Amino acid sequence: MAKRDQHQPAERLLVVLPTWFGDILMATPTLRALKRLWPDTQLSVLVRESVAELVEGLPYIDHHVPVLMKGKGASAFRLAKRLSKQKYDAAILLPNSFRSAALVSMAGIPRRIGYERDGRGVLLTDKLIPRRDGRKFLPVPTLDYYLSIVHYLGGEAYEGDHLMEVATRPEDDERAAGLLAGAKGKPVVLLNPGAQKEFKRWPAERFAQLAARCSNELGCAVAVTGSPAERDVLARVTGAATTTIIDLPKAGMNVRLLKSVTKQCALMVTNDTGPRHLAAACDTPLVTLFGPTTPEWTEIGYDKERQVVARDAGHAESMKQIGVDEVFDAARDLLSSSQAKVGS
Structure with a gap:
């Protein structure tokens, strides 16, 4: 993809957050860096309902899309239909799963950015290649793994960019x-x-x-x-x-x-x-x-x-x-x- 396209800001961006409690917190520096890079972008997060309160109140998130993991509302097809109505023009996938890439593809989101893992490369428009030695993935701290997506989009490192944060009431x-x-x-x-x-x-x-x-x-x-x-x-x-x-x-x-x-x-x-x-x-x-x-x-x-x-x-x-x-x-x-x- 041409460099000018690679750095093109989204108007309506969906960030698919990880499933696990700690990984969600390690995603907060990336969300903050995205808003710093694209201040006019409407930034929404797709987050598991049971831990959505972790990212409540953070000033760089404009909209939360809570997701049920089980039950009637957990259908991927229903969720994709729900997301399609929001007319996102880009999605960033922090999980490595095939399922997350399939979801945003079914939702018709035209730009899909993430790591080429779990056989999902064909579903991504922007593929980041994880570090590896032969067939073995090399250890990369999760904070850096997520922030590398922002660097790919044109973001620069800055002091304090690894700081995780939460907001309380x-x-x-x-x-x-x-x-x-x-x-x-x-x-x-x-x-x-x-x-x-x-x-x-x-x-x-x-x-x-x-x-x-x-x-x-x-x-x-x-x-x-x-x-x-x-x-x-x-x-x-x-x-x-x-x-x-x-x-x-x-x-x-x-x-x-x-x-x-x-x-x-x-x-x-x-x-x-x-x-x-x-x-x-x-x-x-x-x-x-x-x-x-x-x-x-x-x-x-x-x-x-x-x-x-x-x-x-x-x-x-x-x-x-x-x-x-x-x-x-x-x-x-x-x-x-x-x-x-x-x-x-």
């Missing part, structure tokens, strides 16, 4: 402060012991031991969060704890409140899962635990993150190699070098 901030009222003014350490894949989880009893040390040695309050599907692991953490833990999901949590709660905490300790990216987006200091996965695919360049990586990373049982002492040391160092945020 005053009423949610107020309610979050109420949920953390049990901290009684102490800095709050937020534990996220879950992960969709169980082999990515640090043992629940070690989270409980960490909670006790944060309370007894650092004078912090401790809270725990997780999705409804992670209720069992939250119960194991709170059941094994020898200190009081604020169980946020029991108090009633949603994505909006999780953003506000995270913003008000002094530190998060988490497995390699979505809330890690939320902490960075909220500028909350962060300890991330890596075992079967390694940071190279999801590096976020956040200077208030400490990564604790298992000695024999890359194996299903490697999370068990991470000891409480090394996680506590990382948490203590971060808390001592950061200004504590108060829970109420």
Whole structure:
């Protein structure tokens, strides 16, 4: 495609967001960069309904198109018909899936921009080639992977272009402060012991031991969060704890409140899962635990993150190699070098 076409701004742009919680947050720098590059473009995002609140309130998004993943409204044909009525002239596909390319093709969107993956090249008008060594894809941090699309369209790198962000509402901030009222003014350490894949989880009893040390040695309050599907692991953490833990999901949590709660905490300790990216987006200091996965695919360049990586990373049982002492040391160092945020 000619260079002038490659850099041609869209009037009505649809950005198909990734499915996963953390990937959506890693897409926020790309959305911001797109609006910076094409300020007059109407920018819409196609986002899974259950996590659409993650990108609510961001000033560079003009319109949200929430999508059901299951049920009557989940039909790709119905969705394509719905999108076709909006007369988008371009779509950017952040997921690598064939399905996302087929969807915007069925919707009749004339320009379709994305990586040539999953056999979908024939459906794209603008094909970006991912880095690879022979048949093997090379690790590229997701932040850079998405931003490369903006660079292809003519965008330039600028200071702060990797910063993830979220927006919160005053009423949610107020309610979050109420949920953390049990901290009684102490800095709050937020534990996220879950992960969709169980082999990515640090043992629940070690989270409980960490909670006790944060309370007894650092004078912090401790809270725990997780999705409804992670209720069992939250119960194991709170059941094994020898200190009081604020169980946020029991108090009633949603994505909006999780953003506000995270913003008000002094530190998060988490497995390699979505809330890690939320902490960075909220500028909350962060300890991330890596075992079967390694940071190279999801590096976020956040200077208030400490990564604790298992000695024999890359194996299903490697999370068990991470000891409480090394996680506590990382948490203590971060808390001592950061200004504590108060829970109420």
